[in-house]
Amino acid sequence: xxxxxxxxxxxxxxxxxxxxxxxxxxxxxxxxxxxxxxxxxxxxxxxxxxxxxxxxxxxxxxxxxxxxxxxxxxxxxxxxxxxxxxxxxxxxxxxxxxxxxxxxxxxxxxxxxxxxxxxxxxxxxxxxxxxxxxxxxxxxxxxxxxxxxxxxxxxxxxxxxxxxxxxxxxxxxxxxxxxxxxxxxxxxxxxxxxxxxxxxxxxxxxxxxxxxxxxxxxxxxxxxxxxxxxxxxxxxxxxxxxxxxxxxxxxxxxxxxxxxxxxxxxxxxxxxxxxxxxxxxxxxxxxxxxxxxxxxxxxx
Amino acid sequence: xxxxxxxxxxxxxxxxxxxxxxxxxxxxxxxxxxxxxxxxxxxxxxxxxxxxxxxxxxxxxxxxxxxxxxxxxxxxxxxxxxxxxxxxxxxxxxxxxxxxxxxxxxxxxxxxxxxxxxxxxxxxxxxxxxxxxxxxxxxxxxxxxxxxxxxxxxxxxxxxxxxxxxxxxxxxxxxxxxxxxxxxxxxxxxxxxxxxxxxxxxxxxxxxxxxxxxxxxxxxxxxxxxxxxxxxxxxxxxxxxxxxxxxxxxxxxxxxxxxxxxxxxxxxxxxxxxxxxxxxxxxxxxxxxxxxxxxxxxxxxxxxxxxxxxxxxxxxxxxxxxxxxxxxxxxxxxxxxxxxxxxxxxxxxxxxxxxxxxxxxxxxxxxxxxxxxxxxxxxxxxxxxxxxxxxxxxxxxxxxxxxxxxxxxxxxxx
Numbered sequence: 001x002x003x004x005x006x007x008x009x010x011x012x013x014x015x016x017x018x019x020x021x022x023x024x025x026x027x028x029x030x031x032x033x034x035x036x037x038x039x040x041x042x043x044x045x046x047x048x049x050x051x052x053x054x055x056x057x058x059x060x061x062x063x064x065x066x067x068x069x070x071x072x073x074x075x076x077x078x079x080x081x082x083x084x085x086x087x088x089x090x091x092x093x094x095x096x097x098x099x100x101x102x103x104x105x106x107x108x109x110x111x112x113x114x115x116x117x118x119x120x121x122x123x124x125x126x127x128x129x130x131x132x133x134x135x136x137x138x139x140x141x142x143x144x145x146x147x148x149x150x151x152x153x154x155x156x157x158x159x160x161x162x163x164x165x166x167x168x169x170x171x172x173x174x175x176x177x178x179x180x181x182x183x184x185x186x187x188x189x190x191x192x193x194x195x196x197x198x199x200x201x202x203x204x205x206x207x208x209x210x211x212x213x214x215x216x217x218x219x220x221x222x223x224x225x226x227x228x229x230x231x232x233x234x235x236x237x238x239x240x241x242x243x244x245x246x247x248x249x250x251x252x253x254x255x256x257x258x259x260x261x262x263x264x265x266x267x268x269x270x271x272x273x274x275x276x277x278x279x280x281x282x283x284x285x286x287x288x289x290x291x292x293x294x295x296x297x298x299x300x
Numbered sequence: 301x302x303x304x305x306x307x308x309x310x311x312x313x314x315x316x317x318x319x320x321x322x323x324x325x326x327x328x329x330x331x332x333x334x335x336x337x338x339x340x341x342x343x344x345x346x347x348x349x350x351x352x353x354x355x356x357x358x359x360x361x362x363x364x365x366x367x368x369x370x371x372x373x374x375x376x377x378x379x380x381x382x383x384x385x386x387x388x389x390x391x392x393x394x395x396x397x398x399x400x401x402x403x404x405x406x407x408x409x410x411x412x413x414x415x416x417x418x419x420x421x422x423x424x425x426x427x428x429x430x431x432x433x434x435x436x437x438x439x440x441x442x443x444x445x446x447x448x449x450x451x452x453x454x455x456x457x458x459x460x461x462x463x464x465x466x467x468x469x470x471x472x473x474x475x476x477x478x479x480x481x482x483x484x485x486x487x488x489x490x491x492x493x494x495x496x497x498x499x500x501x502x503x504x505x506x507x508x509x510x511x512x513x514x515x516x517x518x519x520x521x522x523x524x525x526x527x528x529x530x531x532x533x534x535x536x537x538x539x540x541x542x543x544x545x546x547x548x549x550x551x552x553x554x555x556x557x558x559x560x561x562x563x564x565x566x567x568x569x570x571x572x573x574x575x576x577x578x579x580x581x582x583x584x585x586x587x588x589x590x591x592x593x594x595x596x597x598x599x600x601x602x603x604x605x606x607x608x609x610x611x612x613x614x615x616x617x618x619x620x621x622x623x624x625x626x627x628x629x630x631x632x633x634x635x636x637x638x639x640x641x642x643x644x645x646x647x648x649x650x651x652x653x654x655x656x657x658x659x660x661x662x663x664x665x666x667x668x669x670x671x672x673x674x675x676x677x678x679x680x681x682x683x684x685x686x687x688x689x690x691x692x693x694x695x696x697x698x699x700x701x702x703x704x705x706x707x708x709x710x711x712x713x714x
Contacts, residue, residue: 015586
């Protein structure tokens with residue numbers, strides 16, 4: 001007799017959340033970046049609705065500075081799933097004059113994504129945007145709800161959040177408002193990696209150790225594979241064996257030295273690590289409240 | 301991996317943040333960059349020791365004012381299990397946050413300052429934990445280093461707390477007393493040489509031994525249907541799966557079931573988790589089940605075992621914790637969400653407000669923010685509920701304000 005008794009409570013919770021989303025909202029969308037967290041979301045969505053297809057499209061906000069490996073991976077996954085993919089480009093909003101490209105040494109398109117994201121939500125009238133943010137990532141995110149209500153400007157009102165009790169989720173909103181949904185809120189980085197290992201989920205190659213042209217700045221390893229990241233003349237390019245722990249925009253994601261070529265090795269490396277995941281995110285280094293400020297403006 | 305959810309509540313000075321910081325530090329859960337940020341900030345704020353509250357306070361306003369405003373979630377793990385701490389502020393104006401934290405927790409830590417003993421705030425923390433029937437409560441008598449690790453002090457606090465316990469409704473609660481110094485690390489993660497008279501476990505040892513089972517107690521199986529899955533694929537042409545999370549008890553293929561509210565009878569045909577079929581599934585799992593007969597089931601309906609039907613009423617009596625700025629008064633309408641089911645509700649009467657120091661109830665006709673009281677509610681349609689004491693998930697509801705859409709209160713059914 002086959003018994004399903006050894007339950008992963010985090011997985012059960014995430015599936016429960018996905019099912020609440022499709023029941024409580026008219027037009028949900030899954031924010032897909034090609035990173036490990038959004039890939040995990042896709043697997044959980046598959047589990048929540050099988051044998052039906054994932055009942056909402058995926059939305060990728062392409063900064064134009066994504067790792068090419070991530071884009072290739074994205075297209076292959078979407079093809080396999082038979083899912084709908086919507087791509088909106090930050091470049092288009094720059095061309096239209098809606099946002100202004102940052103300049104200088106630390107120029108990044110990471111914060112520009114917010115405008116493109118909000119415009120896409122508006123264009124398709126999405127009322128729920130599902131994201132892979134986790135509470136353990138960052139201290140402003142630790143205060144985030146599972147159903148996080150945003151006003152028509154996409155703003156997060158951190159002091160006026162709905163209490164979430166027991167398993168009950170309240171996604172009731174007015175026209176014009178939308179909700180950001182975080183099904184893996186309670187997962188840690190290690191939980192995600194262990195899940196990827198247990199489930200045998202495929203992830204982009206940049207998460208594994210590979211040789212890459214890099215340079216050092218502020219104690220971090222930056223990619224120098226192409227000219228997207230601005231580099232000073234005295235910043236020397238060197239080939240290093242690295243991998244990425246988190247995959248954002250190329251201009252704001254630093255690599256770590258690693259020889260982890262398999263998922264097992266990645267998991268044991270995470271267990272041993274003394275640096276937090278977002279320690280390699282240059283966008284968070286701008287100030288202590290960098291994430292809180294971005295979230296108030298509508299970042300996910 | 302087992303996951304244990306713990307609630308903590310406390311105020312600025314009782315050392316709660318220091319305790320959490322100590323647990324994180326001693327379990328090596330604070331990464332170098334986070335520790336550096338804490339060091340930097342502690343220095344900037346003029347502290348000569350590490351201010352661990354900085355590890356938990358997430359918002360700019362919290363860090364500036366040195367207070368915890370909202371529920372923060374803190375994660376750490378040992379080789380044995382993963383822990384989630386819901387850390388909430390302890391003052392009376394944050395009662396709703398404490399209730400929120402306790403609603404999803406299986407264990408709870410109540411901090412008592414060894415110098416001050418049991419105070420008003422201790423009453424409130426215990427009252428909330430008892431009301432919400434958190435199974436395991438740790439009373440951590442902190443700052444033992446400041447009372448020379450006195451056994452008498454510890455025993456006096458224990459005795460006082462035992463007297464409080466007599467007044468509590470829920471007697472089945474497991475209460476453990478541990479003398480600690482969060483600052484010095486005594487009995488937090490490891491033991492202590494300073495308390496030779498204490499033979500019990502440290503806080504972490506105690507937590508490690510707890511069974512991280514579902515926070516919802518065992519009882520009869522309840523399967524509220526979240527959504528109906530109809531794949532529209534050739535391969536699954538006639539497939540109608542009922543998706544939901546199972547509470548209370550286990551279910552098995554062949555079980556005779558009743559579908560509520562229609563009272564239709566059927567049998568469980570298949571139990572799916574993703575693409576795998578199982579003969580039996582345990583509570584706490586998110587499943588997709590099919591029935592033998594083609595019955596009409598939709599969102600908000602509930603599937604239960606035949607002969608184990610819950611109560612069905614259009615009238616509820618509940619203890620409500622009010623979470624909204626606008627008072628709860630009779631004759632007002634709310635949307636009542638019970639699990640995944642929503643019905644229109646009218647407040648018939650507000651009868652009393654409960655003192656969180658166990659001194660009893662006082663008659664009233666309204667509840668203000670953070671008050672807890674007994675309320676009569678009339679519903680447009682019946683809901684299928686259990687008493688909270690029998691099935692937490694099926695015995696609780698939230699009230700949604702139809703104007704602001706916010707979650708205005710939470711109720712537990714008597």
